[in-house]
Amino acid sequence: MVKKFYIETYGCQMNVADSEVVAAVLEKEGYEFVKDIEQADLIIVNTCSVRENAEVRVRGRLHHFKSLQKKRPEILIALIGCMAERLKDELFEQEKNIDIIVGPDSYLQFPKLIKEAEHGDNAMEVELSLTETYKDICPTRIDDNSISGFVSIMRGCNNFCTYCIVPYTRGRERSREVQSIVNECKDLEARGYKEITLLGQNVNSYNFVDGDKTFVFHDLLEIVAQSVPSLRIRFSTSHPKDMSDDMLKIMAKYDNICKYIHLPVQSGSDSVLKLMNRKYTKDWYMGRIEAIKKYLPGCGLSTDVFVGFHGETDEDFQDTIDLMKDVRFDLAYMFKYSEREGTYASKKLPDNVPEDVKGSRLAKLIEIQRETSFESNKADLGKTFEVLVEGISKKREDQVYGRTSQNKVCVFAREDFKRGDLVNVKVVECTSATLIAEPVL
Ligand code: SAH
């Protein structure tokens, strides 16, 4: 009999939010969430399929669980999330120690599936939904000492970038009711949270119709900013094709909206962007960056970019380098292209850039970005920022760490500061990854 469950989460912030939904669904049925895997009768792994190595990692973990199962054969293992949706019952064949498979839109069925698995059957539900937003579930905050929470505002994706598996694992785009989002934000505020991040694969295409009224993303952002004035508000991810000046104006208008935008570019080459089906050009992207700089001077900026997509030439790669040098992102998440079965690219656009070329291009980008991040941090020397303290620094017990509104990590003397405090600090030193500061009294 399953009484206690443990969850491990891989992949994006949306998976972190989903694990909290899953925990809430199971707690409602009387199951108890435990932080120690040794105590659990049910181990849940919330998985990601975005790149091959995300899946390889999960398979490694499943292998590791075999030793736990040897000691306690009654333990059940559930694989949920994007890998569950992508591979479905194939997974029961490949990974013999899995008992339950649940896709991202089927978490309300989880308790029923546990019952089936307790009878010794393999249990699976992977139906995608056009409407499920889990709007009536108040997520269990797994990290109960936390001050920063995720609030999912939409699910799925309709963009079908040719390389990307997400539209297949998460299904069609749907937006969650405004009131249910506001209620969750208020609940977090009442519980002492200090920061929320509104989540979706493309938050800029948020669109909720309520009678004769339609709410788009900047409407929602303004409503949330007004509803929870004491909270810092962040959001992710913005898509360049849909990021409007109206959103930038709302960000400028409210002090509690953090001045930070994550705007994935993917490539700086127009021909690659076209093959990726990103629906914008390099010039369009640069225009969006200019708009950010106009409405929000000093706004923190980050991006996602990957090298080695189908047909990427040295010139295409040079375009990406030029763009990175032009924009000067504070931070970039950089990857090598990984072909995903089932996508348009896997059928029509061969993965034809050699692995060693991908490797050397990625290494070059990482080096350029490291320098740019260092320059960007050096430009903050002497400036004052408000930092939300997240905890004691892992490297030095006499320091605390937190983030500026621009999302830069900052450390400073611990003194009497504690998690959740907002502290004004002046930057006195930096590395490429961290601002080192002193509290300003
Ligand atoms: N919805 C977001 C990103 C979601 S996936 C957006 O559109 O920007 C996160 C990042 O993973 C992407 O921005 C992209 O840089 C990377 N990614 C997605 N599919 C990939 C693939 N097949 N190979 C390598 N990187 C990929």
Ligand code: SF4
């Ligand atoms: Fe994937 Fe593109 Fe959708 Fe982002 S917008 S999740 S990259 S298909």
Ligand code: F3S
């Ligand atoms: Fe991964 Fe699924 Fe998120 S593929 S990036 S966990 S939406």
